[in-house]
Amino acid sequence: MVASEAHDRPIDLELPKADLRAVTLSGLDAWEPSLPKPSLRVVRGDARETGLGDNSADLVVTSPPYWQKRDYGHADQIGQEATPEAYVATMMEALTEWKRVLRPTGSVFLNVGDTYFKRSLVGIPGRLEAAAVDAGWLVRNRIIWTKDGGMPEPARNRLANRHEYVLHLTPKLSYYYDLVGYSEHMGNGANPGDVWHINPERNMGAHLAPFPRELVRRAILLGCPPQVCTKCSMPRARLIERTAELDASRPQAKRAMELARQHGLTADHIRAIQATGVSDVGKATRFQNGTGRNSAEVQRLAKEAKVALGGYFREFTFAKRETVGWSDCGHNAPARGVVLDPFMGTGTTLKQAVAMGFDAVGVDLAPHLSTEPEPS
Numbered sequence: 001m002v003a004s005e006a007h008d009r010p011i012d013l014e015l016p017k018a019d020l021r022a023v024t025l026s027g028l029d030a031w032e033p034s035l036p037k038p039s040l041r042v043v044r045g046d047a048r049e050t051g052l053g054d055n056s057a058d059l060v061v062t063s064p065p066y067w068q069k070r071d072y073g074h075a076d077q078i079g080q081e082a083t084p085e086a087y088v089a090t091m092m093e094a095l096t097e098w099k100r101v102l103r104p105t106g107s108v109f110l111n112v113g114d115t116y117f118k119r120s121l122v123g124i125p126g127r128l129e130a131a132a133v134d135a136g137w138l139v140r141n142r143i144i145w146t147k148d149g150g151m152p153e154p155a156r157n158r159l160a161n162r163h164e165y166v167l168h169l170t171p172k173l174s175y176y177y178d179l180v181g182y183s184e185h186m187g188n189g190a191n192p193g194d195v196w197h198i199n200p201e202r203n204m205g206a207h208l209a210p211f212p213r214e215l216v217r218r219a220i221l222l223g224c225p226p227q228v229c230t231k232c233s234m235p236r237a238r239l240i241e242r243t244a245e246l247d248a249s250r251p252q253a254k255r256a257m258e259l260a261r262q263h264g265l266t267a268d269h270i271r272a273i274q275a276t277g278v279s280d281v282g283k284a285t286r287f288q289n290g291t292g293r294n295s296a297e298v299q300r301l302a303k304e305a306k307v308a309l310g311g312y313f314r315e316f317t318f319a320k321r322e323t324v325g326w327s328d329c330g331h332n333a334p335a336r337g338v339v340l341d342p343f344m345g346t347g348t349t350l351k352q353a354v355a356m357g358f359d360a361v362g363v364d365l366a367p368h369l370s371t372e373p374e375p376s
């Protein structure tokens with residue numbers, strides 16, 4: 001295994017201006033001017049021994065060589081191991097290294113596919129998941145990445161493969177996660193689900209096997225804090241409050257809002273429903289810290305609302321949430337969140353991260369970063 005050698009010279013990318021801070025981060029703008037512009041760093045080296053500092057990255061987004069697929073012709077390459085067991089063991093070495101490099105709130109989005117061997121799928125993603133769990137990782141999601149097209153497959157007795165996996169792995173349960181920001185970007189509900197339909201991009205040349213920028217964008221939106229404190233490593237997290245507004249694309253929610261209007265329910269009624277939780281109006285008092293009188297009033301309002309809404313009562317416990325600000329540890333020493341791709345290849349992850357206003361670090365035995373602007 002080669003030890004990694006860092007190239008600390010930051011690389012300037014020509015990126016379209018409009019793409020910078022492409023994420024909506026209401027309330028964060030005030031801190032933005034104090035930060036240097038996003039940086040990009042490339043390290044020639046091994047994903048299992050990156051040479052990067054402890055606690056120096058917030059998110060890993062990466063696509064390793066799949067087992068027994070592409071031969072990159074490098075003595076230290078991953079992917080050409082003789083058995084699936086050896087491949088998984090090698091990948092676990094890499095995961096152990098990334099755990100060291102990640103801050104305590106960090107996580108990994110690992111794009112991985114399966115391989116046919118002796119006519120059968122060998123189950124690489126499942127084997128990796130099992131090994132990760134055994135090593136103490138949490139497998140938070142197995143995202144299915146589907147695509148319409150793909151390489152033509154000669155087989156006549158099985159279906160062509162049109163999906164891969166993106167495993168979301170975390171060392172701890174207290175990982176940074178921005179489901180609200182991600183859902184706003186996706187625009188299809190409060191939790192858009194674990195299937196990603198993303199077609200390959202025009203620039204995905206067959207030789208280096210890059211993955212689509214949209215896949216990276218989604219992982220970053222979910223898992224990389226826009227800013228992190230350089231003193232205490234705490235990420236700035238979105239502060240959320242619940243509104244009385246429901247997701248009008250759901251027919252049940254639409255009906256609930258109609259009924260609330262017809263019966264003249266007030267904002268206090270809605271707050272009372274939300275205070276009672278999903279189960280029963282009788283539990284209202286448990287959620288109240290105020291006097292007995294306040295609790296009785298909440299209970300009365302919730303009961304009124306239940307009579308007006310009937311079975312649609314529960315809809316208001318799923319009301320939309322809005323961002324009211326970002327957490328602040330008070331050290332006043334913020335830095336941009338850092339995205340790491342330890343198999344960076346052509347640098348898709350790095351370019352997407354910088355375009356979104358994050359710092360990016362890439363490692364590869366043979367980095368092929370192109371500094372050309374990406375087609376949008």
Ligand SMILES: C[S@@+](CC[C@H](N)C(=O)[O-])C[C@H]1O[C@@H](n2cnc3c(N)ncnc32)[C@H](O)[C@@H]1O
Pocket residue numbers: 045046047048062063064065066072076077078208209210211342343344345346347348349363364365366367
């Ligand atoms: C599937 S490609 C990654 C493509 C990348 N996502 C992109 O957008 O271009 C896998 C990369 O892993 C690199 N690689 C293979 N073994 C490695 C190792 N042990 N450490 C670091 N990089 C390695 C290869 O050089 C190749 O660039």
